[in-house]
Amino acid sequence: MLRELYAKYGGSVLGRCRYLLKDATRAEDAMHDVFARALTQGEDFRAESSPLTWLMKIATNHCLNVLRSERAGWRQWFERDAAARPEGHGGQGEMETRDLVRRLLSKVDLETQAAVVHYHVDGMTLEEVAAVLGRSVPTIRKRLERFAELGGEELRVR
Amino acid sequence: MSAHESEWTLRRLSAGELAAAEAARVRAHAATCAACGATLRGIEKDQALFEAEVPFERFEAGVERAVQRQRRSESFRVPPRRWVATTVAMAASVLVVFLARPLLSPSMHGRLNRLKGGAVAELRIGGGLDPQREARIDAPEALARGERVMLGFRVEQLRYVAAVSVDAIGEVTPLHPESGQGLPVRPDPYMLWLPQSWELTGSGAERVVLVLSDEPLSVESVMDAARRAFQAADGDVEHMPLLDVPGEQTHWVLLKP
Numbered sequence: 162m163l164r165e166l167y168a169k170y171g172g173s174v175l176g177r178c179r180y181l182l183k184d185a186t187r188a189e190d191a192m193h194d195v196f197a198r199a200l201t202q203g204e205d206f207r208a209e210s211s212p213l214t215w216l217m218k219i220a221t222n223h224c225l226n227v228l229r230s231e232r233a234g235w236r237q238w239f240e241r242d243a244a245a246r247p248e249g250h251g252g253q254g255e256m257e258t259r260d261l262v263r264r265l266l267s268k269v270d271l272e273t274q275a276a277v278v279h280y281h282v283d284g285m286t287l288e289e290v291a292a293v294l295g296r297s298v299p300t301i302r303k304r305l306e307r308f309a310e311l312g313g314e315e316l317r318v319r
Numbered sequence: 320m321s322a323h324e325s326e327w328t329l330r331r332l333s334a335g336e337l338a339a340a341e342a343a344r345v346r347a348h349a350a351t352c353a354a355c356g357a358t359l360r361g362i363e364k365d366q367a368l369f370e371a372e373v374p375f376e377r378f379e380a381g382v383e384r385a386v387q388r389q390r391r392s393e394s395f396r397v398p399p400r401r402w403v404a405t406t407v408a409m410a411a412s413v414l415v416v417f418l419a420r421p422l423l424s425p426s427m428h429g430r431l432n433r434l435k436g437g438a439v440a441e442l443r444i445g446g447g448l449d450p451q452r453e454a455r456i457d458a459p460e461a462l463a464r465g466e467r468v469m470l471g472f473r474v475e476q477l478r479y480v481a482a483v484s485v486d487a488i489g490e491v492t493p494l495h496p497e498s499g500q501g502l503p504v505r506p507d508p509y510m511l512w513l514p515q516s517w518e519l520t521g522s523g524a525e526r527v528v529l530v531l532s533d534e535p536l537s538v539e540s541v542m543d544a545a546r547r548a549f550q551a552a553d554g555d556v557e558h559m560p561l562l563d564v565p566g567e568q569t570h571w572v573l574l575k576p
Contacts, residue, residue: 167370171370172362172370173366189373193378198389201389211336213331226522271555
């Protein structure tokens with residue numbers, strides 16, 4: 162099972178951890194934690210119709226919580242900015258959006274952070290984000306629109 | 320509607336998660352759409368880079384270490400011998416703590432651990448390099464590496480006890496009982512301590528909740544209530560409301576090292 166998870170999801174999960182933690186060693190540790198959780202919570206994980214969704218949700222929450230629990234987490238996080246490897250595809254425009262998202266994350270609450278990452282970085286639809294976070298579509302839209310006010314047109318909710 | 324597939328859809332395609340018909344449609348689109356084709360190739364390239372950078376053996380070993388860490392943090396382990404000695408020392412100090420309580424300023428102890436009917440609840444931290452101490456209930460309490468926690472209570476009437484913990488991503492762990500309903504606790508003039516102690520590994524905040532009820536209470540119902548409270552707090556474990564369960568409850572927020 163682990164080899165299959167490695168071959169199908171390893172790159173995506175490590176990419177998420179690097180995007181948020183911006184530190185190669187800590188990102189790899191976080192990735193191990195995420196897959197360990199998949200193994201130790203096997204029943205929940207196997208019941209999930211999309212293992213990718215489960216893993217990316219856990220990875221996102223785990224990394225956001227790691228940042229949140231650090232005393233000077235966000236400050237250190239900004240200092241690591243230069244060393245970060247960008248995650249994602251789709252050309253310069255999308256890279257800039259992801260970078261903007263990352264810079265603004267610390268200004269919002271944890272759930273909005275997760276919604277923003279799933280929407281702007283994963284490219285999930287509003288419905289998919291709502292399903293992942295167990296919220297209604299209007300709630301997610303409201304949170305994303307509030308976040309967009311921080312960053313302007315680039316972060317508009319479609 | 321966008322003419323392109325979302326990156327999420329392409330990622331699911333790459334992971335083999337789309338149903339056959341949708342997978343064929345998306346793959347056909349990606350074959351003729353430069354932008355989607357590039358995104359799909361990028362996802363596949365990232366996976367190849369990951370495999371080159373982190374060989375499976377290293378990945379497997381890292382995950383195994385993380386599994387061990389997570390299992391250690393799961394509760395209900397037999398206390399190690401060193402903790403037995405600490406418990407004895409703690410028992411001697413319990414009466415002092417109890418007698419001293421009325422002399423302490425309410426601001427030092429918050430509001431929740433003095434309960435209706437004269438009950439008292441306490442979370443004690445020990446087992447590390449620092450002296451034992453009582454956790455505050457009105458502010459998060461930082462734990463040092465290696466420190467363990469014990470739960471104590473004093474009841475003046477027959478009560479049932481249940482305790483759970485909630486970590487920063489909302490994972491709820493039963494602390495007492497392990498499952499089902501606990502045995503009733505008879506009134507006792509002294510603090511009674513649950514026999515286990517727990518080391519909360521990992522990082523971030525963790526909330527411990529102790530419930531004393533007049534009626535039998537299953538730990539599963541307390542766990543469900545804890546999950547609802549975590550949701551109600553928008554996933555912020557430090558700001559969860561009281562659990563929707565009968566009885567008196569005490570909350571502590573611990574910051575893991």
